[in-house]
């Protein structure tokens with residue numbers, strides 16, 4: 124499988140996925156024009172849009188793409204059909220989607236939105252706005268408990284070598300926040316150097332891997348004693364707070380960072 128980054132809007136990533144037979148799909152096209160340019164430059168046959176969730180900066184290109192390619196399959200979470208423009212192929216947790224020879228699995232990860240899904244193609248996880256490199260999405264329609272479930276029970280259950288392709292280029296800012304809760308974690312400093320160098324040369328900071336994320340992403344490190352002590356010393360949660368309360372505390376700190 125080939126995966127191309129198509130930067131959109133200010134800091135969104137749309138992904139173009141395809142195989143050597145030329146059959147292609149777009150994940151979260153916020154805009155149609157840059158997506159069509161990428162598809163045409165590679166002479167691919169675009170057959171589908173895969174949406175992770177209903178936010179405009181992930182589905183904004185759906186209607187314009189359908190106007191150009193009326194037979195496009197538009198795949199998204201079934202119960203969110205009224206919020207995902209053009210959705211014509213509803214999916215649910217554990218469903219399989221086929222794009223030519225490519226086969227992907229749907230993982231239900233509600234919290235950022237109630238109908239948020241991720242797509243797993245081989246070792247590539249398209250995590251939308253649920254898991255970011257060094258961070259996670261805001262809890263717009265869910266709770267800290269939902270995010271603990273999505274990250275720990277669903278995403279961290281995948282193999283360590285899983286590659287993370289998320290919806291935004293937020294990595295640098297996320298790492299700056301991570302430093303405030305784990306100032307002495309060397310993995311954060313190393314990743315920050317790496318990300319700054321990549322961004323200076325115009326490259327995306329992605330993908331990362333789950334193995335890497337476990338070392339510096341505070342939202343995946345709720346069991347770290349240093350992180351727990353830091354939350355307590357910042358008055359964000361009590362000494363005896365459980366993982367859900369720690370998740371909520373961390374998100375509150377990040378929201379005001």
Ligand SMILES: [Zn+2]
Pocket residue numbers: 176178235252
């Ligand atoms: Zn979103």
